Amino acid sequence: MSxxxxxxxxxxxxxxxxxxxxxxxxxxxxxxxxxxxAVINGNIHSALSMGVNEFFDTFSNPSxxxxxxxxxxxxxxFHAGISKRLFNSAYRWLGHLHGGMAMATVGACTIFGxxxxxxxxxxxxxxxxxxxxxxxxxxxxxxxxxxxxxxxSLGMLIPPSVVFIVYGIMTQQSIxxxxxxxIIPGIMIAILFCLSIYFNCKRKxxxxxxxxxxxxxxxxxxxxxxxxxxxLFVVVLGGMFGGFFSPTSAxxxxxxxxxxxxxxxxxxxxxxxxxxxxxxxxxxxxxLTIVAGAGVLSxxxxxxxxxxxxxxxxVHLTLPSWCIMTGIILFFLIAGCxxxxxxxxxxTIPIFENVIPxxxxxxxxxxxxxxxxxxxxxxxxxxxxxAYVVSGIQRDISLQTVFKGSMxxxxxxxxxxxILMVFPQIALWLPGVVN
Amino acid sequence: xxxxxxxxxxxxxxxxxxLAIISGLxxxxxxxxxxxxxxxxxxxNKPIAGLNDIIKILGCISMGFALPYVxxxxxxxxxxxxxxxxxxxxxxVVDTIVRSAAIIxxxxxxxxxxxxxxxxxxxxxxxxxxxxxHIPIFWLYYIIGISTAITALTILHNLIxxxxxxxRL
Numbered sequence: 001m002s003x004x005x006x007x008x009x010x011x012x013x014x015x016x017x018x019x020x021x022x023x024x025x026x027x028x029x030x031x032x033x034x035x036x037x038a039v040i041n042g043n044i045h046s047a048l049s050m051g052v053n054e055f056f057d058t059f060s061n062p063s064x065x066x067x068x069x070x071x072x073x074x075x076x077x078f079h080a081g082i083s084k085r086l087f088n089s090a091y092r093w094l095g096h097l098h099g100g101m102a103m104a105t106v107g108a109c110t111i112f113g114x115x116x117x118x119x120x121x122x123x124x125x126x127x128x129x130x131x132x133x134x135x136x137x138x139x140x141x142x143x144x145x146x147x148x149x150x151x152x153s154l155g156m157l158i159p160p161s162v163v164f165i166v167y168g169i170m171t172q173q174s175i176x177x178x179x180x181x182x183i184i185p186g187i188m189i190a191i192l193f194c195l196s197i198y199f200n201c202k203r204k205x206x207x208x209x210x211x212x213x214x215x216x217x218x219x220x221x222x223x224x225x226x227x228x229x230x231x232l233f234v235v236v237l238g239g240m241f242g243g244f245f246s247p248t249s250a251x252x253x254x255x256x257x258x259x260x261x262x263x264x265x266x267x268x269x270x271x272x273x274x275x276x277x278x279x280x281x282x283x284x285x286x287x288l289t290i291v292a293g294a295g296v297l298s299x300x301x302x303x304x305x306x307x308x309x310x311x312x313x314x315v316h317l318t319l320p321s322w323c324i325m326t327g328i329i330l331f332f333l334i335a336g337c338x339x340x341x342x343x344x345x346x347x348t349i350p351i352f353e354n355v356i357p358x359x360x361x362x363x364x365x366x367x368x369x370x371x372x373x374x375x376x377x378x379x380x381x382x383x384x385x386x387a388y389v390v391s392g393i394q395r396d397i398s399l400q401t402v403f404k405g406s407m408x409x410x411x412x413x414x415x416x417x418x419i420l421m422v423f424p425q426i427a428l429w430l431p432g433v434v435n
Numbered sequence: 436x437x438x439x440x441x442x443x444x445x446x447x448x449x450x451x452x453x454l455a456i457i458s459g460l461x462x463x464x465x466x467x468x469x470x471x472x473x474x475x476x477x478x479x480n481k482p483i484a485g486l487n488d489i490i491k492i493l494g495c496i497s498m499g500f501a502l503p504y505v506x507x508x509x510x511x512x513x514x515x516x517x518x519x520x521x522x523x524x525x526x527x528v529v530d531t532i533v534r535s536a537a538i539i540x541x542x543x544x545x546x547x548x549x550x551x552x553x554x555x556x557x558x559x560x561x562x563x564x565x566x567x568x569h570i571p572i573f574w575l576y577y578i579i580g581i582s583t584a585i586t587a588l589t590i591l592h593n594l595i596x597x598x599x600x601x602x603r604l
Contacts, residue, residue, distance in 0.1 A: 022529070022530070052548050065494045249472065252466050252473070281459055281498075281501040282508055383515075
């Protein structure tokens, strides 16, 4: 073992210790990366210079500016009450079915995820909008809270997804392709969630009683309330995929469009606008700090040659590539239960970006797979963020109830991951067509 | 002693809030610039000259000045699971070590940002596409320096008051 690799291993151990000590993920990665570089190069000045440059380059990188702009679009839509209108519309169409309101929640989460891009934000919104309604119609709280927590996780997969943006930039993959690749798996998972709700409620009707049926007129009228949001979504993503705008311009147009829509609907006060901007800079800076930290760390890991050594070791395992891939997916599944999805992806990208193409898998497909697998982490104990959010907002629903209610949806996510593993074309077909 | 800490907290809070306002304004300016660029590009086929550099500057101001705010709100992602399993004294010790390490790191990064900025100032490096290359770059490093220095002070506040956020959302 070369001294560089040894230093790399020590660095990884220190990083794990710092992470377990609850040091912010971005800080831990930046500290270990800077000190590691100083030790390997024997030059503290160049290591510090690299640390400063990484923060400067990340904060001023025009590609990353797309993150605050999309987050702002989601925040404005959130504060303008779009979630309530989405839920009402979905309820008009699906409410009369067994478990229809839970399905409406999943549907609303899918569309809201298309604007918002943040799982916990989607779960928080729907928890305050959908759960009181489901309580009113005597839905099982396990089903209701599980549907909200799991539905909220769809925001990570449906474009524009912050995780995809960061993954795309870090692995030098097209963000547009990643966004498109997430659409069919996202819709597939939403359908699987709805099927799970439907069959569970068919078996045990007391879980989700059917609500009064809405007339066709009511259903179409309900669509009117969400038209401008759907138009905005089509303009932003259609403009980007159609080559009319760059991702940054599309995000800027989206943010401005959401502000205009909210102003026209008279649902944007100065107070809510200030709140939305505050939440946007908070979320975006948190993400970019992790990205900057990951940048410093990955330079250290690359210099220590630990990434190439590990990649070599994995590739030379005398196992079929699908076996290795299953192992990698299982690793993400377990680690995702403890670490935030974005942080986990950034921590592991330096290693896996060398391994995946060598195993014969597509990096776009892998991005989608990783997001689906880490999506499981947000609804499973011990640190399922969405479950905490739902339980935190609806205080009479225990965390245990949310986790229990999420189990059927977790099963569906596993089914979706297995389907995608066997049929990678599900994720890769649409990017190929649009290309 | 308590009085000094109170004054320290008040001043720090005010500074962070001012930086957060600048950060928010820079973000809104990015939205305006992006929309204006799309309009003039699509309608008059005249995109803004030096757009990339404008976004770089605004992005650096927006995200740089947001760093102390995120730290003050305790908005950074951390893995709390194992830490919460520790006994009380253990948590206190680990927390002190971790925060002290972060303070030292950010102070060094702040100092080095100023050093780097000053070095760039002496070379007269400018943005190539803005105002015929007359806008200097060095001050953006100073922004990173200010931001990381105040972040260090914010972490110091968090060390003194481990259970309290400096700014509540």
